[in-house]
Amino acid sequence: xxxxxxxxxxxxxxxxxxxxxxxxxxxxxxxxxxxxxxxxxxxxxxxxxxxxxxxxxxxxxxxxxxxxxxxxxxxxxxxxxxxxxxxxxxxxxxxxxxxxxxxxxxxxxxxxxxxxxxxxxxxxxxxxxxxxxxxxxxxxxxxxxxxxxxxxxxxxxxxxxxxxxxxxxxxxxxxxxxxxxxxxxxxxxxxxxxxxxxxxxxxxxxxxxxxxxxxxxxxxxxxxxxxxxxxxxxxxxxxxxxxxxxxxxxxxxxxxxxxxxxxxxxxxxxxxxxxxxxxxxxxxxxxxxxxxxxxxxxxxxxxxxxxxxxxxxxxxxxxxxxxxxxxxxxxxxxxxxxxxxxxxxxxxxxxxxxxxxxxxxxxxxxxxxxxxxxxxxxxxxxxx
Numbered sequence: 001x002x003x004x005x006x007x008x009x010x011x012x013x014x015x016x017x018x019x020x021x022x023x024x025x026x027x028x029x030x031x032x033x034x035x036x037x038x039x040x041x042x043x044x045x046x047x048x049x050x051x052x053x054x055x056x057x058x059x060x061x062x063x064x065x066x067x068x069x070x071x072x073x074x075x076x077x078x079x080x081x082x083x084x085x086x087x088x089x090x091x092x093x094x095x096x097x098x099x100x101x102x103x104x105x106x107x108x109x110x111x112x113x114x115x116x117x118x119x120x121x122x123x124x125x126x127x128x129x130x131x132x133x134x135x136x137x138x139x140x141x142x143x144x145x146x147x148x149x150x151x152x153x154x155x156x157x158x159x160x161x162x163x164x165x166x167x168x169x170x171x172x173x174x175x176x177x178x179x180x181x182x183x184x185x186x187x188x189x190x191x192x193x194x195x196x197x198x199x200x201x202x203x204x205x206x207x208x209x210x211x212x213x214x215x216x217x218x219x220x221x222x223x224x225x226x227x228x229x230x231x232x233x234x235x236x237x238x239x240x241x242x243x244x245x246x247x248x249x250x251x252x253x254x255x256x257x258x259x260x261x262x263x264x265x266x267x268x269x270x271x272x273x274x275x276x277x278x279x280x281x282x283x284x285x286x287x288x289x290x291x292x293x294x295x296x297x298x299x300x301x302x303x304x305x306x307x308x309x310x311x312x313x314x315x316x317x318x319x320x321x322x323x324x325x326x327x328x329x330x331x332x333x334x335x336x337x338x339x340x341x342x343x344x345x346x347x348x349x350x351x352x353x354x355x356x357x358x359x360x361x362x363x364x365x366x367x368x369x370x371x372x373x374x375x376x377x378x379x380x381x382x383x384x
Contacts, residue, residue, distance in 0.1 A: 048120035113142025167240030205322030231256035250360030
C-alpha cells in the first residue's frame with residue numbers, strides 16, 4: 001500500500017472520529033468528502049466525482065462503496081479491506097445498494113451522520129440517498145464532524161505542510177524570475193507550476209489564480225492569457241502542494257510606473273497581514289483575526305475596497321478547491337489552537353482607480369505567536 005501516514009496514525013484518527021460520533025449520538029457515518037476518506041484511511045482518488053461512500057461505524061467497521069475503476073485505487077492507497085462495487089448501467093442505484101449494505105450491518109433504525117457538504121454528493125445524489133434511506137434509519141447532517149478533527153494537524157501533517165510551503169516559495173522565485181513586460185501570463189504559470197512539480201509536489205486543489213491589468217482585480221482564474229505591458233500589475237495566488245497538503249501565497253507585482261495610491265495600498269495590506277498573524281494565537285477566536293484585518297483596512301479609509309473574509313484553514317484538500325474549514329470572517333467562533341494552518345490573504349481592490357494590491361502567506365499556529373511557513377520576504381515586488 002502506498003500510504004503517506006503510518007497505519008497507527010490512521011487508526012488513531014478513526015478512533016477519534018468514533019469518539020466524536022459517540023459524543024454526537026451517532027451510530028455511524030456516511031462519508032462522502034474525499035478529504036475525510038484520505039484522512040481516515042489514506043484513500044487517494046478523484047473518483048469522488050461519482051457516487052462513492054465510505055461507511056464508518058461507531059465500532060470502527062469500515063466499508064467503501066465505489067465504482068470498478070477505484071477498486072485497485074483503494075487497495076493500493078488505503079487500509080480499507082471491505083470494498084463493494086456498484087455497476088454502471090442505465091438503472092444503476094448505488095444509494096439503494098448502500099441501503100442493502102447498511103441493513104447487512106444492522107443499521108436499520110440507527111442514527112447515521114452524513115457528510116452532505118461534499119462535492120461528490122451532488123444535490124441529485126443527495127436526494128437519492130435521502131429517498132433510499134427514508135424510513136430505514138435516521139440521518140443527520142454531520143458535514144463538519146471530521147473537518148473539526150482535521151483542523152489541528154499532527155506532526156506528520158505539519159511536515160507535509162512545511163514541504164508544501166517550500167514549494168510555494170519555489171514557485172514565487174520562478175514567477176519573479178519570469179514575469180516582465182512582454183512576457184505572457186502562460187509562461188509565468190508554466191514556470192510556477194513547473195517549479196512545484198520539479199520539487200516533487202502535486203496538482204493544487206484549484207488552479208493558480210493569475211490576472212493582470214484590469215483582471216488583477218479578480219479573485220478567480222479565467223480562461224485566456226495576456227502579455228504584460230510596460231506599465232502593468234500582476235496578481236498571483238497560488239499554492240505549493242505536497243501529498244495533497246497546501247500552503248498558499250498571494251502577491252501583487254507592479255511593472256513600470258507605480259501610482260502612489262498603489263504603494264499606499266501595499267503599506268496597508270502589510271500592516272493588516274501583521275495584525276492578522278498576531279491575532280492567530282490561542283485565547284482568540286477566528287473572528288478576532290478577521291477583525292484585526294478589518295480594523296486596519298477601515299482605519300486607512302479603504303473599507304469599501306476590502307472583502308468580507310481574509311483567509312481560511314489549509315490542509316489536505318482535493319479539487320475543486322484548496323480552501324478548508326474554518327474561514328476567517330467576522331465573529332467566527334472557532335477557537336484557535338496550536339497546530340492549525342491558516343492562509344492569510346489581504347486583498348484590496350480599488351475599482352475606481354483600477355488598482356489591486358494583495359499580500360498573503362500561510363502560517364502555523366503555536367502556543368504563542370503564529371509561525372510564518374514561508375522563507376520569502378513580504379516586500380513589495382516592483383520592477384520599474
